[in-house]
Amino acid sequence: xxxxxxxxxxxxxxxxxxxxxxxxxxxxxxxxxxxxxxxxxxxxxxxxxxxxxxxxxxxxxxxxxxxxxxxxxxxxxxxxxxxxxxxxxxxxxxxxxxxxxxxxxxxxxxxxxxxxxxxxxxxxxxxxxxxxxxxxxxxxxxxxxxxxxxxxxxxxxxxxxxxxxxxxxxxxxxxxxxxxxxxxxxxxxxxxxxxxxxxxxxxxxxxxxxxxxxxxxxxxxxxxxxxxxxxxxxxxxxxxxxxxxxxxxxxxxxxxxxxxxxxxxxxxxxxxxxxxxxxxxxxxxxxxxxxxxxxxxxxxxxxxxxxxxxxxxxxxxxxxxxxxxxxxxxxxxxxxxxxxxxxxxxxxxxxxxxxxxxxxxxxxxxxxxxxxxxxxxxxxxxxxxxxxxxxxxxxxxxxxxxxxxxxxxxxxxxxxxxxxxx
RNA sequence: GUGACUGUAGCUCAGCUGGUUAGAGCAUCGGCCUGUGGCGCCGAGGGUCGCGGGUUCGAACCCCGUCAGUCACCCCA
Numbered sequence: 001x002x003x004x005x006x007x008x009x010x011x012x013x014x015x016x017x018x019x020x021x022x023x024x025x026x027x028x029x030x031x032x033x034x035x036x037x038x039x040x041x042x043x044x045x046x047x048x049x050x051x052x053x054x055x056x057x058x059x060x061x062x063x064x065x066x067x068x069x070x071x072x073x074x075x076x077x078x079x080x081x082x083x084x085x086x087x088x089x090x091x092x093x094x095x096x097x098x099x100x101x102x103x104x105x106x107x108x109x110x111x112x113x114x115x116x117x118x119x120x121x122x123x124x125x126x127x128x129x130x131x132x133x134x135x136x137x138x139x140x141x142x143x144x145x146x147x148x149x150x151x152x153x154x155x156x157x158x159x160x161x162x163x164x165x166x167x168x169x170x171x172x173x174x175x176x177x178x179x180x181x182x183x184x185x186x187x188x189x190x191x192x193x194x195x196x197x198x199x200x201x202x203x204x205x206x207x208x209x210x211x212x213x214x215x216x217x218x219x220x221x222x223x224x225x226x227x228x229x230x231x232x233x234x235x236x237x238x239x240x241x242x243x244x245x246x247x248x249x250x251x252x253x254x255x256x257x258x259x260x261x262x263x264x265x266x267x268x269x270x271x272x273x274x275x276x277x278x279x280x281x282x283x284x285x286x287x288x289x290x291x292x293x294x295x296x297x298x299x300x301x302x303x304x305x306x307x308x309x310x311x312x313x314x315x316x317x318x319x320x321x322x323x324x325x326x327x328x329x330x331x332x333x334x335x336x337x338x339x340x341x342x343x344x345x346x347x348x349x350x351x352x353x354x355x356x357x358x359x360x361x362x363x364x365x366x367x368x369x370x371x372x373x374x375x376x377x378x379x380x381x382x383x384x385x386x387x388x389x390x391x392x393x394x395x396x397x398x399x400x401x402x403x404x405x406x407x408x409x410x411x412x413x414x415x416x417x418x419x420x421x422x
Numbered sequence: 423g424u425g426a427c428u429g430u431a432g433c434u435c436a437g438c439u440g441g442u443u444a445g446a447g448c449a450u451c452g453g454c455c456u457g458u459g460g461c462g463c464c465g466a467g468g469g470u471c472g473c474g475g476g477u478u479c480g481a482a483c484c485c486c487g488u489c490a491g492u493c494a495c496c497c498c499a
Contacts, residue, residue, distance in 0.1 A: 009491090061498075062497090062498085065497090066497085066498085083499090111499080113498080115497080115498080116423080116495095116496095117491090117492090118494065118495095119492080119493065119494090121499080122499090125499060127499060129499090194497095208497080208498095210495090210496090210497095211495090211496090258498095260498095276494085277494065277495085278497095278498070278499075281499070283499065305499060306499070307498090307499030308499085365455080365456090366458060366459085367458075368459090370458065371459060372459095373459075374459060375460090381459085383457085383458085386457090387457080397458075397459090399459075
């Protein structure tokens with residue numbers, strides 16, 4: 001706290017053991033994506049500002065006030081990635097992926113948004129997401145939702161609900177927009193200031209409002225489901241059927257709209273009741289027009305983004321704090337000579353055993369080093385002191401059962417240790 | 423961008439209505455202990471009381487400003 005150099009607002013440093021939980025989640029994500037046939041894409045952390053303005057939408061909150069934008073030395077306007085979909089599409093276009101048939105890609109990494117931080121909201125946060133491009137079929141929507149579902153199920157987080165909706169396409173959305181306008185316009189003056197503005201620019205967004213004065217009007221607003229064109233209705237029905245067939249529990253919620261401009265047809269959110277005000281941990285939908293609007297061919301696509309910070313928070317509040325397993329060996333030398341003798345064994349163990357090998361160079365007493373072993377959560381201690389040195393032995397102490405076992409010290413030690421492994 | 427609350431040791435916090443050299447627990451280091459641990463006992467180091475200004479004989483405490491943190495709003499992962 002006295003340090004003047006602190007991490008920037010809304011960012012965080014992650015240490016053990018917390019970093020271990022990140023690694024575990026990330027490993028699970030990579031494995032899951034692989035099982036669904038998705039390959040990882042990595043893109044630059046910053047992009048040309050124009051990409052996000054065009055991709056995310058000029059009137060979206062992200063572009064209007066949340067971007068980390070700067071001029072580089074060549075006087076180009078650059079922006080730290082506030083979301084992944086636009087960069088993924090850009091990269092796929094740049095390298096001609098869309099001429100090579102359907103693409104299944106996933107990403108895992110940081111995003112940046114200039115916002116006031118609060119519980120579950122950061123200026124640098126991390127997202128896992130997937131993009132399934134090249135299929136307009138509802139099976140793709142179901143696949144994407146199913147992958148997210150599997151990840152959430154794997155952690156058995158209670159109180160997570162999946163809400164889905166359809167926000168139509170170019171055919172039916174204008175009609176619905178008009179119906180919404182007709183619904184709200186007579187009561188315009190009783191709406192919140194924000195909603196009045198939204199009514200002008202994008203009436204769909206009024207449904208997003210949580211303002212108390214808007215609640216009643218929003219609840220009584222017409223549902224998009226009643227305005228869907230035949231094609232969109234058929235698509236939505238097929239998505240629901242596929243989810244049913246997959247045993248995925250969902251709830252149709254006509255108020256799910258999503259903040260980004262590029263969504264079409266299916267939109268969905270996973271929310272956790274265990275979190276604070278920011279309770280959406282995963283959200284996504286279909287964006288059939290985005291690739292075309294970024295100058296590419298007419299490629300339909302569907303995807304989601306999942307916030308890792310919120311997901312980890314949900315996992316933790318589910319209370320699954322399991323005891324750290326004891327693992328590895330604390331190599332203990334007593335005295336300078338013993339240390340020199342022990343070092344080659346430490347090196348050999350690090351190369352061959354697969355265990356974490358801990359060692360202290362501080363010339364501490366046995367007792368102190370055993371305490372270190374506890375702190376390191378080591379399973380065994382390998383003790384080499386004067387007596388052992390003189391007798392050509394080394395003591396392997398099981399730190400759980402507290403039993404000692406003398407082993408020959410020398411070239412047989414590794415072999416003897418190998419027998420310890422199950 | 424707006425609002426509320428908070429800011430004392432590495433961490434968690436105490437510090438009564440402003441009154442001498444600012445405390446505790448945990449953690450760290452050392453000792454008890456020439457070699458058998460998570461416990462115990464003893465001791466040590468570590469603080470511009472977020473920062474700046476003001477009121478006062480005197481401020482960690484009161485006032486103003488500022489910065490930071492937390493939560494909430496808007497909105498979102």
